Amino acid sequence: MDSRYILEKSSVGTRVGVGGVDSCRAGRSVLHDTRVPTVEKNGPMPVYTHGPVLYKFVVDVGSAAEVNGERTSSKGNGLSPGGQILHMEKTGRGDQKDTGSTGILKRASPTHCPVIKGQLQGGFMHLDINNPGKQAELANSFRAAQVQNVPPTERQPLPSSHIPVPRNRKPSGHADKEVMAAAVLTSLSTSPLVLYPSSASTVPEPANRAWKEVLSASYSSSTSGNWSWDASDQSVPSTPSPPLSNDTNKNFLLSSQGDDVSEDVTESTHFMFEDPIPRKRKNSMKVMFKCLWKNCEKVLSTSSGIQRHIRTVHLGRNSDSDYSDGEEDFYYSEIEVNMDSLTEGLSSLTPTSPTTAGPPPVFPPPLTDVPHSEHINMNGSQSHAPTLLSQSAPSTLCHIRTDHAYQATAPVSIPVGPELAGLGSGNGTGPGTRTGNGISVSWQSPPVIFKGVPGPVTHVRTVSIGEKRQPAANTHTTVNKTHALITPPAKSIPGTRKPRGEAKKCRKVYGMEKRDMWCTACRWKKACQRFTD
Template identity: 85%
Template structure:
């Protein structure tokens, strides 16, 4: 598999993008090199790390050297800016650096039925990465294009035709589009109360939105699932995965066999569905029973499920989507993992909204110390949720086998009595600990603000639960945490001495019974 192959196979117009921080010919740049098959067979690979690699492909499969404003004479196709003129692409956002960015994948020609191409437009604004980028880009150029064809670049990145001069107007357009997009999808706006306390909520929210939008593209390693194309109207800034650099347990690149079992012990959730800081890492957790495999890529987890649990052919890329049922998308706060693994709590006590339903652990946990289960409440679909027919509240409640591992929360002895209920029982409580276990089918998000325990199970094309069950779920969790001894011997209320309505009135005069007696409840008339 090499670029030539792609060039020959790809009949698309210009393509810019594809992130690969560890470019290995024949291996990575998965986006580009595997586009034809990836589109047919399955989700796009997830890019997690590394520098960004740019490549221009021309219609007809010829290579367009990156030559500034000129298209390659060999290329019989058009490059992106020309596509814009024709209205094919909506990738209008070209920053001052001339870098194409944030184009909606849903508008890629591949989804328009014109070609199997997939576009990923990256905006690399990070100056630190630019140099790296430039190097990688040049390297890529040398690899693809004969050096003789390489001309000095007006930009160290992707050269952009001069007729697309980076006007401030364009920037504003980009800005506006970004803001609008974020506003229309961002839970920060929809759920302002969940936003972190700021001195200037409004402006801060906007900044957040913007920084999110840009940082996500700045990371240069976002990805989106192939199935995402099923939702053409949700161009959402992808989650930034650049934090995986900080994640000691993970390694970038192909992580099919990447296993982070330990991390699953700290997977708790966050009501904030959207990554607000770059410490969040999207992970994919296998929900197969007794399998806590956590991978950083959807393709990896899908392959894991497909091969390990479903017994599918390892080599086959074919996927009927069944594996989507067996993993969930989670967000992990890298800070929490690195700061202190010893202290853990299902939810952060400092999250906005009411406190968690269960008593907070005695060990204080930093605000950031949590693992954010991506909120299904979020209208901003994460990578996989974009594939959902609706972007809202996709929660799986079936498939009990998807239960995540129970989590035991150690508490102090002073809390031990909580499990005894109201004293209706002999107090078979939970001893010195509160055992809290929740399962993904039960764990739902809570309504608007408030701590949320969420597991958004990633599923494609699956029926999902609307977002109504939240509260009861929390209550359910509470019940799980403080289980009342279920009708243990002696817990039943002893029969009263007084005659009840039944005895008094008899079956014939049942209408004279108290309602409780009628409903076979404890008699209310002749109480003991």
């Protein structure tokens, strides 16, 4: 209901919101504006969501300070209270006609939106987020608006090619959020260069590079001059320099593959480590880099790779020198490739890292860049950067469940690595460790463990799992494992029961009276977890 109301009142806002959504998929549709009607049809949801935001925006931007105060808190339902919303609208309109908002609007998007309403502002925000193409324009207009309402201190002339806003912002955001957003926008648009260093910590580059990138952006439709973004979004300098000191990496990356591939893997791995937090951007698209040099159709998975390629092959520079003046940027573009298929390909190449993330479970040392990209980056699909900085794509790859990576890795390393076993043991060994213990991996991959892991560990694990466990003594364990490979069916044979462990179990130790002190397994009449043989 309310939403509709809003819709009607502010078709623009609605449209914008939807447009944003669309753009996500479409990538860069430029004319949302025209679609106003369509959008409206789209249904209340989007409208609803965006409506309020827009509103607030207006308020913030607009003249009504008083309203602002009240407004802030009232969100989606703001309309219902009636007084408030209505009030707002009135205010908005009123303003439109003569003061700030109107002016802003007009300036903001005369071209884009035939329909003019205060809400427009909000719309911009969203649009910006999703539509790189328009971003520049919008950004400008928005900025213009900002200038009017932002304290002199904040306004600065520097134009930016686009305004990065975390996409999928909650439209329902509170006033402060909006303000924040505005602030961010402002600051961003203001001083890209400033932003640069912080976000693109990895790559110290000449400032002028930014310009180059912008330029390059223009030549490639896919790029929208996201320099700053991608920079932030995890980056690998022209020189592949793994911030990860992981030897593990190496271990798991049986690098017997082409340069590109291995590199890719490395990077992804790298990313993975960088990002302990599972990300939401799980798009199945991977960004690849295609050489635009005439007659050269080389496609690489990493910007650094492609750059190197260009540098060496086309520019005739020394391949081993890391030096890059960014010129390569002009000669390649990004293309999106379906991740799934890609992954498959990879996996076929390397059984070790089906997920591309071969690396071990060891937990990811949080890395510095991560947060940055997190905030600034809009979205995987969106990040098209001409820069070598944009490694986001590969990273996406890595996102694939760390857990899985584990599991995938496990089988391979098992035969070889007692280390892993050790790792596993950590999980299951503790007396306290019961079924509760989260490490699903260890539980789920018992077979694996059997093969490679030495005694005690195996034991514990098995026990905790509740799997049929073989009562064999430690000494035997090893043997058993070996056998396990050969004669697994033995287990299933009912007659075969391992001799009872000598150790006192919970029952014996605590007695029936203190049954609650038993380990869970014992309580459940399962193999004791606490006192292993």
